[in-house]
Amino acid sequence: MEFSAIFDSSTSFTQLRDPVYTFISKIFNSQVTEKRHSSNSQIPFEYCHDLSANQTSYMIPTMNLAMKGGEQYYLTSPTEVFSTKG
Template sequence: MCMCMWGCAQNLVDGTVNGLLGLGIDDLSVPSILARKGLGSNSFSMCFGADHEHGRITFGDTGSSDQKEAPFTIYQSNFYNINIYQITVGSNVSELDFSAIFDSGTTYTYLKDPAYTFISMSFDSQVKEYRSDSQSTGFEYCYNSSNFPEISLKLQGGNEYVVTNPVEPGNDQGIYCLAISKIDSGDNIIGQNFMTGYHIVFNREKKVIGWKASDCEYI
């Protein structure tokens, strides 16, 4: 299930883009309009089930007291940027410092170097099975395996964000691919596949993103 945040959009009067549902970070967004009308907090949440089959969006949701959080680093008016300063893939740890947009409207994750190369090569070096020659997946690293190293990100503020399911089924039965694509320019994007299994809160009042493990059934 893909909920469009940025990928589908309409032009506003001043020419800016705020997403089909108006979830951008500026004051023209749906959450800010609802908050000004006294209908809820200036916040919203999304939850993506680990099976990719269901999810939900809730306006006014600020999450729970036990969720982990990281502050927004706002470089562009319409995007929720987060600073990442460490990546761990299994036993490999890299001290990297870069920003990425948390974008639920993008299905997969897109990263520039050095983050892409570190994750993909570290991942590949720790998968025991040989890489598959499965074609037309759109991903570089595919395997006839279901046993993969854990990927986690350390976000600004010190909290760890564990990616619950970084792989995607390939075109051939039993094939799984690391669902990350390399980009040479533009913004790093943390897509929906890195958000599965979490209740993700975009708290615009506190200027933080929050996350807590969830099956998305009862929120």
């Protein structure tokens, strides 16, 4: 999918708008094997996955963007882990 973006090197959070957001999130979630977390008003993210209490790792899909001219921009740490009680 082709789209335009502005990169801010001092920001660690990226916000994508539709239709790019929906396109990327569907691909990302189709590759994640963990169970998707049910909606929770205390968690501001739409796509959260549950990890088991004894789980020590999880699969992070490889994601990169191809820039105009062919250069690759590899996304590092495209996920965030939050611990909860219970």
